[in-house]
Amino acid sequence: MNSRITALYETHQRLGARFVDFAGWQMPVQYTGVVEEHMAVRDDCGIFDVSHMGEIEVSGPGARSAVQSVITNDIERIGDGQCQYTLVCTEEGGVVDDCIVYRRSAESFLFCTNAINTYSVFVWLLEKLNGKADVIDRSGDYAQIAIQGPASLEVFKIAFGIDTGSIKPFRFIETGVAGVEAIVSRTGYTGEEGLEIYLDPRSAEAAWEALMAAGAGHGIKAVGLGARDTLRLEMGYPLYGYEIGDKLGPIEAGLKRFVALGKESFIGSKVLRARAASKPESVLVGIEMEGPGVPRTGYELFFDRPESTGAVGYVTSGTFSPVLKRGIAMAYVGSEFKEPGTRLEVKIRSRAVPCKVVGTPFYRRDKR
Amino acid sequence: MEFPEDLKYSKEHEWVRLEGDTAVVGITDYAQDSLGDVVYVELPAEGDSVSRGETFGVVESVKAVSDLYSPVSGSVTEVNDTVVDGPEAINEDPYTEAWMLKIELDNIDELEDLLSADEYQQFIEEEK
Numbered sequence: 376m377n378s379r380i381t382a383l384y385e386t387h388q389r390l391g392a393r394f395v396d397f398a399g400w401q402m403p404v405q406y407t408g409v410v411e412e413h414m415a416v417r418d419d420c421g422i423f424d425v426s427h428m429g430e431i432e433v434s435g436p437g438a439r440s441a442v443q444s445v446i447t448n449d450i451e452r453i454g455d456g457q458c459q460y461t462l463v464c465t466e467e468g469g470v471v472d473d474c475i476v477y478r479r480s481a482e483s484f485l486f487c488t489n490a491i492n493t494y495s496v497f498v499w500l501l502e503k504l505n506g507k508a509d510v511i512d513r514s515g516d517y518a519q520i521a522i523q524g525p526a527s528l529e530v531f532k533i534a535f536g537i538d539t540g541s542i543k544p545f546r547f548i549e550t551g552v553a554g555v556e557a558i559v560s561r562t563g564y565t566g567e568e569g570l571e572i573y574l575d576p577r578s579a580e581a582a583w584e585a586l587m588a589a590g591a592g593h594g595i596k597a598v599g600l601g602a603r604d605t606l607r608l609e610m611g612y613p614l615y616g617y618e619i620g621d622k623l624g625p626i627e628a629g630l631k632r633f634v635a636l637g638k639e640s641f642i643g644s645k646v647l648r649a650r651a652a653s654k655p656e657s658v659l660v661g662i663e664m665e666g667p668g669v670p671r672t673g674y675e676l677f678f679d680r681p682e683s684t685g686a687v688g689y690v691t692s693g694t695f696s697p698v699l700k701r702g703i704a705m706a707y708v709g710s711e712f713k714e715p716g717t718r719l720e721v722k723i724r725s726r727a728v729p730c731k732v733v734g735t736p737f738y739r740r741d742k743r
Numbered sequence: 744m745e746f747p748e749d750l751k752y753s754k755e756h757e758w759v760r761l762e763g764d765t766a767v768v769g770i771t772d773y774a775q776d777s778l779g780d781v782v783y784v785e786l787p788a789e790g791d792s793v794s795r796g797e798t799f800g801v802v803e804s805v806k807a808v809s810d811l812y813s814p815v816s817g818s819v820t821e822v823n824d825t826v827v828d829g830p831e832a833i834n835e836d837p838y839t840e841a842w843m844l845k846i847e848l849d850n851i852d853e854l855e856d857l858l859s860a861d862e863y864q865q866f867i868e869e870e871k
Contacts, residue, residue, distance in 0.1 A: 408834075410780040410804045601779070601806055667783055669803050695782040695805045724801065 382427035382518045382576035386583055390597050398491035400427040402414035403599040412602035413697040418742075419594030422586055423603060429493025429514040431486040431500060438482050441508035445500060445642055446476060446728055447625060447636035453478050457546050458560055460633055462625050463496060464643030468650060473613065475562060475629075477547060481743040483608045485513070485558075487573075489615045503642060515679050522586055523569030523606075526593040529683035530708045530726065531559075531570055534582075534589035553582035564603065566610035568737060595680040605694045608703060611735025617672065617692040618659055618705050626650045628659045629708070640698060657688065657707045661723065666703035666728040670721045676706055677720045679728060687712050690721065698736060702730075703737050744772045747838055751854055752837040752863035753814035755796075758838065759857060762845075766815045766854070768800065770833060770841045773867050780802040781833040786811075786824055786843055792818045793846060795853055800843070802833065811843070815853050 387394070389567075392403035406412060415421045433442055438506065444452045448461035457478055461643045472492035477485040478696040488496045493619065500510045514680045522531055528539050535552050539559060542548060547560030557574035574582060585594060604614070613619050619628045626647060628730055636648050662670060670693035674685035693704030704721070712719065720727040746752070751759045756774035760767040775781065783803040793799040793813040800811040823842050826832050832841040848854075858866060 404806075408780050453829065464864060605805060620825070635754060666786075669805075669808070695780075695803070 379427075381424055382579040383424045383426065383520075383583055386580055387597070388615045389423065392597070392599060394623055397602065398427060398489070400414040400490060401695040402427055403597070405601045406597045407598040409605060410697045412596055413605050414599040415594060415596035415735065416524045416598060416602065416606055416665060417566055417698060419558045420522065420530050420590050421565075421589065421596050421598035421602070422636075423521040423523070423598050424579075424583070424585065425521050425571070425603075426576065426579065427490035428519055429486075429490060429496065429512070430491070430517045430519075431497050433486065433500060433504065433508050434483045434511070435508045436482060438484055438508040440477065441504045442484050443638070443641065443724070444507075445503050446474075446648065447641065447643065448476075449510060449633040449638045450478070450484075451478065451638070453545075453666040454496055455480050456548065456723075458562065459545060462619070462630065462633060463499065464624065464647065465536075465621070466643055466646065467642045468618045468624040468626075468646035471499050473619060475560075477558065477560070479549070481582075487519075491614060516575070518571045518576040520572045520579065520582055520586070521563055521569060521599075522572070522590075523563045523565040523567045525568060526590070526595075527567070527569040529736060530593050530595060532589040534585040540674070541643050547664070553578040553585060558580075563573070564612060565606040566612075566738065567606075567740070604692075605697060608692060608694050608705070609696050609698060609736065609738040611705060611737060613659070614692060615707070623707075624650065627655045627657060654710060657709050658713045659691070660681075660688075660706055660708055660713050661737055662690065662693070662704040662706045662732045663733045663737065664698070664704075664721070664728065664730045665718075666730070668721075668723040668726075669693060669702040669727050670704035670706075670723065670730065674704075675722045676708060676730075677711060677719075677722065681703035687719065688720075700737050704730075705735075708732065744766045745767055745774060745838070746772065746864055748842040748860045750859035750860065751814070751859055752826050752860065752866075753812065754794070754866060755812035755814070757812060757814045759814050759854065760842075761854065762849075764848055764851060765820060766817065767795065767842045768814060768844045768846060769837055770811065771863070772837050774809075775833050775837045775841075778802065778807055778809060779834075780805045781830045784830045784833070786822050786827060787819050789819055789822055792816075793844070802830075813846070814857055816849045817846040818849075820847050821846050
């Protein structure tokens with residue numbers, strides 16, 4: 376097999392992980408079970424190896440305006456030590472990737488990319504920012520560990536003696552972790568409080584073990600990509616290749632708040648402005664099952680009587696929600712069906728099973 | 744992983760326990776382990792007939808959907824509602840609590856085509 380492994384591969388093996396090939400990486404999909412790992416993050420604390428994600432540095436005197444010209448969000452909204460979620464779009468308004476951009480200084484930015492897109496983002500930035508800023512693929516320099524859940528900040532404090540309670544969401548510090556300089560940010564992909572730690576791969580195991588030991592009294596569990604997906608779905612977070620992609624832009628995906636239409640022109644701005652001003656044919660919504668079964672990628676949605684009118688939408692990704700204990704999905708539906716409460720049917724194998732359109736996130740910590 | 748000696752196994756990962764001329768059917772420890780957390784099961788109704796090698800239902804875990812293939816032919820005399828109402832039983836106790844169907848056999852000789860516990864274990868080793 377040609378797939379790559381992270382610095383924590385042997386650690387996962389020792390923990391009895393089951394592996395899956397993901398974007399060319401051998402990644403742990405589960406350790407003890409998706410539901411158990413999912414609930415550990417919701418109730419206590421979960422630790423993830425997300426070293427497959429990429430890190431692209433954009434630096435130099437022109438870095439700030441260079442970054443501004445390739446992202447949809449407004450980089451001027453953040454200062455040093457802050458990061459933001461953004462999209463990188465094509466001229467046609469398709470998505471190259473959705474990233475978190477870290478502003479380390481006015482002349483140094485780091486894009487955290489989806490593993491599957493690291494290379495394409497790197498090439499894209501090289502080409503588009505040629506002569507304006509230095510673009511370096513730093514992915515090999517960083518392992519990435521995420522620790523998420525209500526106990527995560529406490530566990531991090533026990534492990535490294537650093538109080539991150541005062542770091543606000545989407546802010547980060549650069550500090551010593553497991554003997555090396557690391558980026559520690561208040562970000563994540565689960566909807567819970569938590570941190571993402573970028574550090575030298577050679578120190579990844581030491582950091583992982585320190586967190587595991589510190590979390591022993593806090594119910595810490597290693598969490599694989601299986602639960603990472605169910606966690607992000609409960610929050611209604613998009614995943615590249617499913618809810619967004621080359622042909623699925625940010626406006627129809629409901630990500631308009633990350634598209635700064637008022638800022639100076641950027642790659643894709645012309646198309647995105649036009650699209651934002653017109654009524655989209657279909658939009659991304661949340662779907663909650665009212666009958667049995669799990670909605671999955673590609674399943675069709677119908678309004679009223681299935682076969683008579685043809686499909687009115689399709690599921691982009693779906694799962695069984697461990698918290699709600701029913702099937703949930705994200706789906707594109709015709710604009711006229713987007714209102715929460717709209718009753719639809721999802722075709723699961725040969726049966727039409729009732730479901731309804733709901734707002735996202737599907738789950739809110741304070742309402743549980 | 745456990746594979747009780749007194750059961751017969753199919754290559755589609757179902758098990759059969761013979762009780763008189765009735766076959767009790769479920770999925771194996773290996774099958775439940777591969778699926779992960781089972782969240783939904785679809786089974787036929789009492790009185791339905793099932794045929795060897797054909798699908799009789801569906802089992803869904805958080806991550807995957809899998810068809811259930813009948814290891815024998817006959818008519819369904821009982822369906823285990825416990826497993827429909829609480830599909831996690833399939834993960835917890837696949838051979839006892841989580842039996843799925845009782846089938847009145849059309850032809851008891853069909854059982855001879857199924858695998859023994861040893862043969863089944865060998866089969867899954869090769870399949871890995």
